[in-house]
Amino acid sequence: MEKPGKKSPAAARKSPAPAKKAPAAAKKAAAAKKTAGAGKSAAVKKAPPPKKQLVAPKKATATVRAAPVKTVVKPVEDESRTALVRRARRINRELAEVFPYAHPELDFENPFQLVVATVLSAQTTDLRVNQTTPALFAKYPTPEDLAAANPEEVEEILRPTGFFRAKTKSVIGLSKALTEDFGGEVPGRLEDLVKLPGVGRKTAFVVLGNAFGRPGITVDTHFQRLVRRWRWTAETDPDKIEAAVGALFPKSDWTDLSHHVIWHGRRICHARKPACGACPIAPLCPAYGEGETDPEKARKLLKYEKGGLPGQRLKPPQAYLDAGGRPAPPLGAG
Incomplete structure (x- = not known):
């Protein structure tokens, strides 16, 4: 017979059993935490839908840019310098095939007539200039002749070209400059041409390229x-x-x-x-x-x-x- 307050050896051996249940409960709790954590991570992984919504405005913007555009000054999107050079040169080659005979559309027989005609072409058409210059050059065939001309008579001839007073002043002035500074000859250097009244870089390059065969870009x-x-x-x-x-x-x-x-x-x-x-x-x-x-x-x-x-x-x-x-x-x- 066991004394009160004492446990038998068999009971003593059975008593630790409740303690063994604690690790199982802990495992269950850990598993629950893992499941909760997995649920959270799964919830995080389901986040892409909002990201797709954020991308949508970019696609809309790209669509707008891809539509036919008005003239803009921005470079072609993502076009490298090399790609730009190749595209520009290809455009020039294509135009050369369409216009193989492209030339200045002002009528002239010598550098003097070309420089005068180019000055007169401002704010009017080449056709109008070509209709006007025959009478001008018939009456004043050389720089010396035009330098000594009566401005009123020149104005009357140049009236159809528009801005005839300013143009008269320019062509008489450049004729005087040619006579006094260049011996009556049109100079073949850019730095000399731009010194003439009414002659800027555009006019100078027209003269250099078409009267002297020296390369130049005409930016009209x-x-x-x-x-x-x-x-x-x-x-x-x-x-x-x-x-x-x-x-x-x-x-x-x-x-x-x-x-x-x-x-x-x-x-x-x-x-x-x-x-x-x-x-x-x-x-x-x-x-x-x-x-x-x-x-x-x-x-x-x-x-x-x-x-x-x-x-x-x-x-x-x-x-x-x-x-x-x-x-x-x-x-x-x-």
Whole structure:
């Protein structure tokens, strides 16, 4: 018989059993915590749906940028310098095939006539200048003759070109400068040409490139408009445009490049309504869609100025080739 307060050996051996249950409970608690933790991590892993919602606005923005754009001055998105050079040169090659005979559209027989005609072409068309200069050069064939001319008589001849008083002052002034400083000869250096009254870098490069065969870029209104549409440069100052575009091409290409761009601007890529649907370089143009994209309607927008009425319509570029596939001379050319 066991004494009160004492446990038998068998009971003593059984008593620790409750203590063994504690680790099991702990394991269950740990497992519960793990399950809770797993639930939390699973909840965290389910977070991607909000991320997809955050990406959506970016896709919408990209869609807006991909739509046909107006003329902008930002570079083509993600276009490297190398890609820009290649695209610009390819555009020039394509235009050279469309306008293989591109040339200055001012009529001239010598450097003096060219520099005068180029000064007169400001704020008017080459066609109007070509209609005016024959009478001017017939009466004043040399710089000495024009330097000694009566301003009122010159003004009367130049009246159709607009701004005739200012132009009269310029052509008489440059004629005097040629007579007094250069022996009656047009100089063949840029630094000398820009000293003449009414002659800036644009006029100087026209003379250098077409009268002396020295490369130069002519940055007129057409050239400025197109190189910005094509995103060759974001510059707006003519001198900076000249430098930026010149850096994309070999110097030997500069003069012909100027002709190609200017011809394209006058005939196809107009300021107000470009003929995008009839443009031979449409796949290379970031501003495609700014003008008419329907091919039939776009062809009606093509223009051909020389030898006809201002704004005269023309046929597609292939019409410039003769029966043998060779470049045909410009309409009205002698």
